[in-house]
Amino acid sequence: MSFFTTSAPITITCHKRLAPYLEQEVKNLGFVIEEAFVTGVRIKGTINDCIKLNLNLYCASQVLYSLGSFTASHPDDVYNYVLNVNWEDILENEGYFSVTSNVQNPTINNSMFANLRVKDAIVDRFREQKGTRPSTGSDLTGAVVHLFWKNEHAELFMDTSGDSLARHGYRKIPGRAPMLEALASATILASRWDRASAFINPMCGSGTLAIEAALIATNSRPGLFRNNYAFMHIQGFDEEIYFAEQDLLDEQIIEVPGLRIIATDYSNVAIANAKKNAIAAGVADLIEFAVCDFADTEVPAENKGVFFINPEYGDRLGNLDELEDTYARIGDFMKKKCGGYFGYVFTGNLELAKKIGLKAKRRIEFYTSTIDCRLLEYELYEGTRREMAKENGLA
Incomplete structure (x- = not known):
């Protein structure tokens, strides 16, 4: 048998x-x-x-x-x-x-x-x-x-796995308090992103969210980055079956014309490390990296998609007084610059999230390590709700 x-x-x-x-x-x-x-x-x-x-x-x-x-x-x-x-x-x-x-x-x-x-x-x-x-x-x-x-x-x-599949294997430089790759993927899959429109990721840190977005959009699977699994050490392992599955990984990668993934961070070191991780993942040519304050991040006016940010939330990183101002600025940025987008804020501090000043349409539950977190979804209207109602004949 x-x-x-x-x-x-x-x-x-x-x-x-x-x-x-x-x-x-x-x-x-x-x-x-x-x-x-x-x-x-x-x-x-x-x-x-x-x-x-x-x-x-x-x-x-x-x-x-x-x-x-x-x-x-x-x-x-x-x-x-x-x-x-x-x-x-x-x-x-x-x-x-x-x-x-x-x-x-x-x-x-x-x-x-x-x-x-x-x-x-x-x-x-x-x-x-x-x-x-x-x-x-x-x-x-x-x-x-x-x-x-x-x-x-x-x-x-x-x-049959061995080392955890939750670490996808491309991230050589994790940076400060990095998001687990499997968690990053799940938050993207939980969003309304269609995998073809713009994906805007300020405060990108080591680049995990932007890289996972590029992998998901192009149907590039985690098996591309790993060459040892526990199933290889069980009697009866047929490497031809494994190689056939690996070939399928290459065949199912797709191109997404016009895809724009923009990742920014104020830290030169963070962006340098994010670029190295993106190179290791084979998606560096799909991500536009820039060093800047998050409020200076480019938000394309065409092909609007999602604005996705994972700010510090004071448990491991960040001064709470400064973070209150940061969260308020995130809310202002989404209101003023991200009309027509869906906004996503991943945080483990719901008190800080109140400073955003917008009502979340969805509050999706996650954990990072042992911290109870939420992915907050905001529908960001172009113009005011009153203007939209007039356009639609509702006012």
Whole structure:
């Protein structure tokens, strides 16, 4: 039996509040969602399907292929279940594997102990069946076994991803308090941007939002920037299938005539780093970078799209008194310069957001790290509402 062609439950995880955008991505790839939850979705498929998922998803963290569920009230129950898995048919005899876990069980006060029981069972199985054993360690550079254990429910997985997919791999210089790439993608997917009109990103920092916008607009997938996944270290891996999926990534890239993505920052260093990250992502020619105060950012009068800003919000960066003035200036800028656009402000400080002085049409919930955040959407009218009503014969 080859795990690469055998169908089983697949759990695709993501950071909290990204699940609706991950769910739509998975559906767009042709998969049927069997269950959606706060931090992911569940489907059925093969590890060959996991290859496609790993290479294509913007919002995911891990793609987990189930080896089976079981009841466990004690670490010995975990050990005994893992010991009876045919690891000699899954892992390379002289390979390398790691163990990760998500454990909430009263018998465990350190998840490393659960990891150790899983590792011991795999090693003991190899010694029993082969007389030798693979190497193990904490670096996620080889095969990865994942244990989920909550109360008495446990499930064992092959983590086909390894390092988190939420980091897309192009960002070499992260800058100060950078936005996670998967979060940046999700906020863009949550917006009303049509992927062809202007995308204006002041305070761009290391360029993550502008780069993700360019990638999404051109259908350039995260798999373009990575060449090692955990599925490559499972017995039966066929590199031809992987190369075929990689070829599809190149084939599905599209050109967007007239696309303008403008990214600015007052810091020369930030813009220099953002340019380097954009070069690594292959989208430097699609982004117009400039060093300036955000209020001096060009806002094209044609092909109006979205104004998207991620200002400091005082938790990790920024002086609150200065930030109150900054948020007020953002509101003034949107009112005076961004008519006809949709405005988006991503912030973790709703008190500061009140200084914008505009009523948000939508308040979309996100997290960054452990900070409760909102993506605030503003519909920015050209002229006043009264003028628009007159034009439409409503006043």
